[in-house]
Amino acid sequence: MDLDAVRTFVAAADAGRFQDAAADLSITQQAVSKRIATLEKILGVRLFTRTARGAQLTIDGQAFLPHARDLLRAEERAVASVRPGRRALRVDVIGRRLAPAAVLGDFHRAHPEVELDVVTLFDADAAVDAIRSGTIDASFRAVTMPGRRLPDDVAAVPAFDEPVQLLTGPAHELAAARTVGPAELAGHRIWMPGIVPGTEWAAYYDALAAEFELTIEITGPDFGTEPLLDTIADSRSLATFVGERTRLVWPADHGLRRIAVHGPTPVYPHSLVWHRDNPHPALAALRAHLGSGWFDHSRTGTWTPAWARRPDADRAVTAAG
Numbered sequence: 669m670d671l672d673a674v675r676t677f678v679a680a681a682d683a684g685r686f687q688d689a690a691a692d693l694s695i696t697q698q699a700v701s702k703r704i705a706t707l708e709k710i711l712g713v714r715l716f717t718r719t720a721r722g723a724q725l726t727i728d729g730q731a732f733l734p735h736a737r738d739l740l741r742a743e744e745r746a747v748a749s750v751r752p753g754r755r756a757l758r759v760d761v762i763g764r765r766l767a768p769a770a771v772l773g774d775f776h777r778a779h780p781e782v783e784l785d786v787v788t789l790f791d792a793d794a795a796v797d798a799i800r801s802g803t804i805d806a807s808f809r810a811v812t813m814p815g816r817r818l819p820d821d822v823a824a825v826p827a828f829d830e831p832v833q834l835l836t837g838p839a840h841e842l843a844a845a846r847t848v849g850p851a852e853l854a855g856h857r858i859w860m861p862g863i864v865p866g867t868e869w870a871a872y873y874d875a876l877a878a879e880f881e882l883t884i885e886i887t888g889p890d891f892g893t894e895p896l897l898d899t900i901a902d903s904r905s906l907a908t909f910v911g912e913r914t915r916l917v918w919p920a921d922h923g924l925r926r927i928a929v930h931g932p933t934p935v936y937p938h939s940l941v942w943h944r945d946n947p948h949p950a951l952a953a954l955r956a957h958l959g960s961g962w963f964d965h966s967r968t969g970t971w972t973p974a975w976a977r978r979p980d981a982d983r984a985v986t987a988a989g
Contacts, residue, residue, distance in 0.1 A: 681725055758786075759787070832911060934970070
């Protein structure tokens, strides 16, 4: 249905004269008549009766008027939903228990006026495709894995480096340790069935294993977090890696241990990725929040793969953008 014709019908109903409606809409009286005639043809009824005193609504016109007003209000809401600064900022956080979701929660608490739409996508390729198509505004990802680079229309800056921790059961050889060094983990079985070859997190843990000669096993089906925790809790030999800000909940009798890794500390390099032409003002606020000093990207004593995007490279990317 032509909303201009509906708007003209409402204006004529309110004014009571086509001439006055034309003045209100800044169009000619002939245009008002044409739009009303078109609408009547679409609906198959007469909406007005011409009288010496102007235009009066027919019974059908009276029945249609409240619905016509609803259509115009719906149009206003639809336009407002995508008006700059009004649409929710849609951000991919990989997983709702992972660190990006917690960091986005920090941003929301600092900026409660910003409406957010939180989504979870599978890997960096899916996230970049969604950014380029306009399906999402931004994503937290590790970039750029070996052999790949971001498209020219996609930008990225470091968001935060997340320390990696070792998770063991109470009977594991390292369960009593307060900290462990990466070199101490050589020879231990680290089980991570959730790693999917070809993803950015697989590239990260491949690099970590190669750097410190670790054994990371990805065999076996991935039944999710809870079955993984059940297995780790009952094992004397298996451990796994988790991010420091990954939210985990387990039964009290599991007795799981989260052990810090130092000397150096492996950190997972989360970056914020977005389209260079995205004008959403909340995106600028999110970038400013991440660069406000709360998140340290240059701590000494940490390790991350050489391919991970570092601050100097990202300053160049930002300047180029």
